[in-house]
Amino acid sequence: MNTPLFRAEGLVKHYNGQRVVDDLSLAIAPGECLGVIGPNGAGKTTTLRMCLGLVVPDAGRISIFGLPVPESVREAKKRIGVVTQFDSLDPDFSCAENLRVFGSYFGLPRALIAERVPRLLEFAALQSKAGARPGELSGGMKRRLSLARALINDPDLLLLDEPTTGLDPQARHLMWERLKALLQQGKSILLTTHFMDEAERLCDRLVVIDRGRKIAEGTPRGLIAEHLEPDVVEVYGEGAAACAAEHGALAQRVETSGDTVFFYLRQAHRLLDVVAERRDIRTLHRPANLEDLFLKLAGRQIRDDA
């Protein structure tokens, strides 16, 4: 790895006596997209807020572009773009004004802002909405305006907190396409998400966190290869439980969640052959994905605090 653009070491944060971030270390190389994945309440947002100097860690060290945070965070922020989990667009301003006013917070010259605003509106596919206020925009448009706003200072590092949560499939795909374009331009991205498909598509490297701790780290494919069997057969229906009891031995690992049985296997064809005749079940054969990884590492149970 090149010299990291961003490095956090041994971060710890407590709230009300509870450890929400527990000895967490992260690093991002120039041009890299690092995904931090974990369930709600895993400590993702708190970690991002520590990186922005908005939350003071109880222990640990952060440096961005070689600048210590929080001491020199103001200097570092000149080269950072942030998209928060919840839109914080100015409701009284039009889309173009939102970008212009945000540019003024960076002390950018007016001429430079005027030059960037139309290009960013185009990038966000919002040219026709330049004069519209955020209240008139759809959820996907608002997110893209938030992304455009985060780009007004032409940042080297983007911090994105769940950028596609709550969006419909079309809007998510458009967002992903834009983020890929930014990576191609050489920008670095730190992305938090709980969507495994999003992490798989965008991220070069992943850190899986749960209850504030790092539980795995690696490339998306590497993590799956390391922790999981390559094939998954999901079995649904009345006969699912009986099927698990009879054919469990054919799989390396079997998990039951509600009425569904998951067979994790190196070779799926033998299992598929023997269950093909059964009328009381339906099957789905697919490759293992990050969701399986996450469920294996973090468990399937729903938590009170999530």
Add this chain to the structure above:
Amino acid sequence: MKTTDAPAPPPIFAPPRVSPRCWPVVLRNWLVWKKLALPSLLGNIAEPLIILVAFGYGLGALVGRINDLPYIVFLASGSICMSTMYAASFEAMYSAFSRMQMQKTWDSILNAPIALDDIVLAEMLWAGIKSLISATAIAAVLVALDISRAPTLLVALPVLFLVGLTFAGIALVFNALAKGYDFFTYYFTLVLTPMTFLSGVYFPIDQLPRWLQQVAAVLPLSAAVELVRPLVIGGRPARWWQPLAVLLVYAVSAFWIALALTRRRFLR
């Protein structure tokens, strides 16, 4: 993995670290206000005008002269201070709270290279500017109605700006503590309303019982009235440094306390 010690968080009462970076935030609020300037200004002038007409002309006919002044002049010079106080307080409470809590405007500004200290200072400056705008509009009405045409009225305006800053600072203390808008109602009914009756806006302070006069002497609104009333009439405030010092002490300490409480609210 080794765990390094993080620097201790700065104490909330650490000295303010403000910079010219606060200006874009002041400008942002100005740009929003400009969109609604006319109705906002009309609202600012209408209320003091109603008070002047109803009390000044109506009650004034019964009261006659106070301290050798026509009652309407006495009232006008007090109520311009009161209006400034209310304008600044509204802006730094309801409007600032909307930006801080409801619209998350502060949160988005904090993602830019602008610190919380700058935002709090910007809100105080903006509320001061907005109250100065309404004070100027009222002063124009006083000139138009021939209540005052003293050139010293121009000197009253910067003083009123300081009055606005002072009350903005105090309002930001409550803003930092607020959980919702309801909280502000207490401040308005339990603090500001009684203060107007103790500060010589409607009647001279020497009408009050002795112990209340002593209370009144340290109130920021009575300091404001003490400075502004002579300027509206065309004179010079006697012992002007005393009320000026009172206002400055309130303004500086309120800003500092507001900053400390806002830091506690944000930088956990």
